[in-house]
Amino acid sequence: MTEGNEMAEKAGSDSLADYQRGLLDEWSVFVATQAIDIGGARAFNVGDAVPASHVTRGVVSMDQVVKRSEAPAGMDMAVVLDPPMGANDRPSDEDIAAAEKANMEAGIKP
Numbered sequence: 879m880t881e882g883n884e885m886a887e888k889a890g891s892d893s894l895a896d897y898q899r900g901l902l903d904e905w906s907v908f909v910a911t912q913a914i915d916i917g918g919a920r921a922f923n924v925g926d927a928v929p930a931s932h933v934t935r936g937v938v939s940m941d942q943v944v945k946r947s948e949a950p951a952g953m954d955m956a957v958v959l960d961p962p963m964g965a966n967d968r969p970s971d972e973d974i975a976a977a978e979k980a981n982m983e984a985g986i987k988p
Contacts, residue, residue: 904929908943909955925955 907930910922916937922928927946932938949955 904931907945908933908938909946909949909953910938910942911944912942914938914942925953927955 905927908928910924910926910928912924913920914922914928922938928938928943933940933943944950946955
């Protein structure tokens with residue numbers, strides 16, 4: 879591997895790590911304490927993670943959420959993955975091919 883490739887690979891992994899940290903920060907702070915509708919459609923159920931930006935921008939009000947760290951004991955909360963799903967969690971090529979074949983057989987076009 880050349881020095882340029884090594885530098886690009888490191889920069890890419892740093893960017894991915896930053897992206898994953900950002901996702902975790904966005905999705906691991908608040909939890910819905912009630913069903914929340916946005917624009918007439920259900921956006922979050924009780925216990926769902928709610929993006930911090932929705933709260934800070936006023937899309938979701940503070941009376942509809944609680945900080946995850948302050949959630950009542952026993953509250954059924956959605957799990958926030960750490961780290962978020964990455965490229966290593968991708969389905970195998972065989973699984974993808976099998977799913978595509980099943981879709982074709984069912985008449986579902988890609």
